[in-house]
Amino acid sequence: MSVLFQPIRFREVEMRNRIIVSPMCQYSATDDGFPTDWHLVHLGARAVGGAGMVMAEATAVSPEGRISPWDLGIWSDAHAEAYRRITSFIAQQGAVPAMQLAHAGRKASTHRPWQGGKPVGPDNHGWSPVVAPSAIPYNEGYPVPHEMTLVEVRQLVDDFAAAARRAASAGFRAVEVHAAHGYLLHEFLSPLSNLRDDEYGGTFERRTRVVVEVARAVREAFPAELPVFVRLSASEYVDGGWEIDQSVTLAGMLKDAGIDLIDASSGGNLPHQRLQAYPGYQVPFARAIRERAHIATGAVGLITAPQQAEAIVAGGDADVVLLAREMLRDPNWPLRAAHALRAEITWPVQYERARF
Numbered sequence: 001m002s003v004l005f006q007p008i009r010f011r012e013v014e015m016r017n018r019i020i021v022s023p024m025c026q027y028s029a030t031d032d033g034f035p036t037d038w039h040l041v042h043l044g045a046r047a048v049g050g051a052g053m054v055m056a057e058a059t060a061v062s063p064e065g066r067i068s069p070w071d072l073g074i075w076s077d078a079h080a081e082a083y084r085r086i087t088s089f090i091a092q093q094g095a096v097p098a099m100q101l102a103h104a105g106r107k108a109s110t111h112r113p114w115q116g117g118k119p120v121g122p123d124n125h126g127w128s129p130v131v132a133p134s135a136i137p138y139n140e141g142y143p144v145p146h147e148m149t150l151v152e153v154r155q156l157v158d159d160f161a162a163a164a165r166r167a168a169s170a171g172f173r174a175v176e177v178h179a180a181h182g183y184l185l186h187e188f189l190s191p192l193s194n195l196r197d198d199e200y201g202g203t204f205e206r207r208t209r210v211v212v213e214v215a216r217a218v219r220e221a222f223p224a225e226l227p228v229f230v231r232l233s234a235s236e237y238v239d240g241g242w243e244i245d246q247s248v249t250l251a252g253m254l255k256d257a258g259i260d261l262i263d264a265s266s267g268g269n270l271p272h273q274r275l276q277a278y279p280g281y282q283v284p285f286a287r288a289i290r291e292r293a294h295i296a297t298g299a300v301g302l303i304t305a306p307q308q309a310e311a312i313v314a315g316g317d318a319d320v321v322l323l324a325r326e327m328l329r330d331p332n333w334p335l336r337a338a339h340a341l342r343a344e345i346t347w348p349v350q351y352e353r354a355r356f
């Protein structure tokens with residue numbers, strides 16, 4: 001019997017299967033962070049397609065936390081209201097609506113990928129300065145970030161908490177804190193992007209402090225019956241950088257802070273990273289964190305085949321899988337995978353006549 005298609009619970013939230021639509025920026029919001037019809041259709045189609053959870057893209061907790069000027073935001077109550085139609089549609093289809101909460105740090109204010117993805121300034125919907133733990137640009141051609149003051153760091157923690165509260169009021173039944181891919185929280189973790197000498201930099205304990213504070217604040221702000229996940233870059237693939245052993249230790253600290261699952265991704269903080277992507281390349285990170293920190297994990301990265309996804313959850317590498325690009329190729333991937341694995345899945349009644 002398929003494990004992938006067995007329901008799984010996090011707190012009071014039951015997912016009908018162990019497949020999550022991984023958060024994917026669509027660069028299709030209004031230029032003040034509101035969702036558009038694109039988000040309703042994009043996320044809605046993947047709920048129709050049978051996923052257990054559909055996670056909205058990196059959604060900024062403050063305007064300057066957007067990766068691009070066309071990212072989603074949740075920094076006001078009006079934003080929260082605008083997501084209701086989307087969360088209610090996803091839930092009606094039997095999927096759990098989730099939102100990834102994010103701040104882009106020194107990688108904020110960039111163009112859409114299909115317009116080159118390079119930094120954009122205030123003359124083109126962008127903003128200045130971008131912020132970071134230390135005044136080190138991401139790469140050549142990127143602006144030198146403003147080093148955040150202690151007051152700004154505390155504000156960041158409050159912004160994440162307020163965003164979590166709004167996400168709940170918008171109908172999202174899970175949130176994920178984005179602490180991966182070289183965005184602001186990851187920048188604090190890495191000794192290569194965080195050179196602070198105050199309580200938020202230096203030792204491991206200090207570099208991880210803001211992530212733990214954000215996790216605790218989000219956990220506190222989000223309803224106790226609903227789960228909170230954290231996405232980490234388990235390794236940044238650079239000598240002297242953030243590594244899997246540190247991720248395992250941090251995962252244990254996050255578990256103690258009430259976090260329900262670590263979504264194990266990697267890379268993104270340093271342009272000279274030595275990343276080799278192959279099918280399931282990040283699965284060993286999910287397994288290591290699950291085994292050594294005793295917390296549920298999600299595996300992500302080049303998971304495309306039903307048998308592959310089944311083997312990951314059945315073999316104890318991870319509790320859930322997250323699929324990104326394959327879900328763009330085929331929003332109905334879960335319906336197809338259930339057929340391939342001879343598992344039970346409920347089809348949308350409107351599509352019954354197409355059932356395998």
Ligand SMILES: Cc1cc2nc3c(=O)[nH]c(=O)nc-3n(C[C@H](O)[C@H](O)[C@H](O)COP(=O)(O)O)c2cc1C
Nearest residue numbers: 022023024025057058300301302303323324325326
């Ligand atoms: C179009 C696109 C947008 C993405 N946006 C996000 C994002 O908002 N947040 C995030 O954590 N990862 C983002 N990612 C990374 C994916 O969630 C995923 O981790 C990565 O693509 C590897 O999974 P895959 O091989 O199934 O695509 C994005 C990926 C793609 C292709």
